[in-house]
Amino acid sequence: MKNTILKEVSKIVIPFIQIFSIYIIFHGHLSPGGGFAGGTIFGASLILYRIVYGKGDAQKKISYKRLMHLMCISLIFYGVLKGYGFITGGSYIDLFEIPLGTPGRILSGGYILPLNIAVGIVVAMVMYLFFTLFYEGEV
Amino acid sequence: MEIFSIIMILFLIGSAIAVSAIKNLLGAIIxxxxxxxxxxxxxQQLNAPDLAITEAAVGAGITTLLFIFTLKKN
Amino acid sequence: MEMLFTKYFEVGSMVLFGVGFMTLLLHNNLIKKIIGMNIMDTAVFLFFIAKGYIDGREAPIVRGFHKGVEAYVNPVPAALMLTGIVIAVSVTAFALALTVKIYEKYGTIELDEIMKMRGD
Amino acid sequence: MYIRSFPLVAILILLVSAFVMPMIKKRSIVKGLSLVSMGISSILALITLVYVKENGSFIYRIGHWDAPWGIEFQIGIIEAMMGFLFTSVAALIIWYSIYSIHKEIKDNRVVFYYLLVNILIGALLGIVFSNDLFNSFVFMELSTLASCGIIVVKDKKENIKATLKYLVLSTLGSGLVLMGIAFLYSITGHLNMTFAHREIVKVYADYGQTVLITLGLFTVGLGVKSAMFPLHTWLPDAHSSAPSSSSALLSALVLKGFVLLLVKILYRVFGTEIINQFPILNLILISF
Known part of the structure; x- marks a missing residue:
């Protein structure tokens, strides 16, 4: 799409959308939000980039291979970390208990924050994948 | 508060019936x-703000986008 | 009978479930079928959330200090329905992808015409 | 003590190894990884079966919370047996499909086929072991999507039609099951099967109509998914047009998972006392 106004405006808007989505992901374990909602908003910013700048520029930033690798590594990370938590909890091994967290402090939630970040990455990539597959048939 | 919720539910039922009744597919998606x-x-009225954020991002954003691109292909 | 007027969230969600079910079952157009599926799912979510709501209490978010269990609404339905929304979105995307494929192969998205054609 | 966590480990191995596959380039390594992960989980299920046979059934909590708040697995003799059956049959089918799959589907879809098979078996094991209603629902939807995926992977004309029929009918069924879970939650206030049973035995006399509606919703919803007699119309198309190895998986394992879930809901949540008051078993077993 060759529209100067769209390009200039989206150059300003996209960073703000991404910062808002990161805010939502980071506050997910102590206040409303979380990986899914934040990841959807992050995916929306990627979709906006794709619509405005076209296929070529977007493929330089996120190629199919990079997208797949990010998604799979996040999923494996999620599975291994959550499985570790499940097994230590279920077998009554008290290696590392999840702290309950105090409201207002982001880092006090134990490993729910890394899990939320992994979920956010997966959801953003999946939303972008859906969009590209429906819009042009390829990533 | 209560009146507002009742009006919103009536609006909800109205738009659900409109989806079923409108012949034009783009109108149904809107x-x-x-x-x-x-x-x-x-x-948000029922005190579930995280669900409200998710529904506004997913139901009104991504799902509509997917529907409209599917309609464009046909 | 008077519960029809006091429990209006539940009544509304039942009506929406019926509308969505009928749209899913009776319409021939695939896109309308998928929208009907979405309406049915959100109606069940509304029923769940309305069951967790208690009048006069606030959202389950701790602001500053914890006020005790009696001050907040039930947070379990909200957590469950978040999972439900994720499932609904993934099923919707899968069904829409199938719709695009159907249009490529058959040239129509009306289900009764597709069922008449022989698949070969 | 560690043997008790083997059912969970089997599911985790299947689900984690599924997502290693897209990062591997060579097809033969992907096939081998799928077979090896399925074999490991079937050995774990066998050890669990032997353990359960000696020590009796046990309850395993997932995470750090006890039963009414957290999710739990209940593994009795039938769950352990079905878990071993599912994983071993799936391992044999994957062994067969290694030699036959390239004749039926395109070469670039082999990786996704094995990914979907691993997810499908993991989700079925989840349905079998779980003692929590909503958790079973999530695994149910996951297995429905995965089984739709392994039907449509062949990409023929009648294939897509059959998958669409299956998807529409099974979303209808899952909507009905979710409504049933909502009714049950609003009567009892629990999602855990043991606690819901404890509550519903106390109160079912006051909620006769609601219990009847809930039973009907569960039976029809899971009946559509497990293709019981009047609700089986999607089955012939879907099973006959699928690739032969996924047809074996579908008719041998997927339907039995849903049948087992229906049996668990009828007998573990409602109990024989409540079922005998309604003609629900006559309807399912066609015995008058």
Missing amino acids: AFTVYSLVMAILW
Whole structure:
């Protein structure tokens, strides 16, 4: 799409959308939000980039291979970390208990924050994948 | 508060019936977007703000986008 | 009978479930079928959330200090329905992808015409 | 003590190894990884079966919370047996499909086929072991999507039609099951099967109509998914047009998972006392 106004405006808007989505992901374990909602908003910013700048520029930033690798590594990370938590909890091994967290402090939630970040990455990539597959048939 | 919720539910039922009744497919999709937005407001009324955020981002955003691109292909 | 007027969230969600079910079952157009599926799912979510709501209490978010269990609404339905929304979105995307494929192969998205054609 | 966590480990191995596959380039390594992960989980299920046979059934909590708040697995003799059956049959089918799959589907879809098979078996094991209603629902939807995926992977004309029929009918069924879970939650206030049973035995006399509606919703919803007699119309198309190895998986394992879930809901949540008051078993077993 060759529209100067769209390009200039989206150059300003996209960073703000991404910062808002990161805010939502980071506050997910102590206040409303979380990986899914934040990841959807992050995916929306990627979709906006794709619509405005076209296929070529977007493929330089996120190629199919990079997208797949990010998604799979996040999923494996999620599975291994959550499985570790499940097994230590279920077998009554008290290696590392999840702290309950105090409201207002982001880092006090134990490993729910890394899990939320992994979920956010997966959801953003999946939303972008859906969009590209429906819009042009390829990533 | 209560009156507002009742009006929103009536609006919700109206837009759901509109989806079923409108012949034009683009009109039906837009009615579904209205439905999702009203549902997000209703969940905020029912004290579930995280669901309201998710529904506004997913139901009114991504799902509508997917529907419209599917319609464009046909 | 008077519960029809006091429990209006539940009544509304039942009506919406019926409308969505009928749209899913009776319409021939695939896009309308998928929208009907979405309406049915959100109606069940509304029913769940309305069951967790208690009048006069606030959202389950701790602001500053914890006020005790009696001050907040039930947070379990909200957590469950978040999962439900994720499932609904993934099923919707899968069904829409199938719709695009159907249009490529058959040239129509009306289900009764597709069922008449022989698949070969 | 560690043997008790083997059912969970089997599911985790299947689900984690599924997502290693897209990062591997060579097809033969992907096939081998799928077979090896399925074999490991079937050995774990066998050890669990032997353990359960000696020590009796046990309850395993997932995470750090006890039963009414957290999710739990209940593994008795039938769950352990079905878990071993599912994983071993799936391992044999994957062994067969290694030699036959390239004749039926395109070469670039082999990786996704094995990914979907691993997810499908993991989700079925989840349905079998779980003692929580909503958790079972999530695994149910996951297995429905995965089984739709392994039907449509062949990409023929009648294939897509059959998958669409299956998807529409099974979303209808899952909507009905979710409504049933909502009714049950609003009567009892629990999602855990043991606690819901404890509550519903106390109160079912006051909620006769609601219990009847809930039973009907569960039976029809899971009946559509497990293709019981009047609700089986999607089955012939879907099973006959799928690739032969996924047809074996579908008719041998997927339907039995849903049948087992229906049996668990009828007998573990409602109990014989409530079922005998309604003609629900006559309807399912066609015995008058």
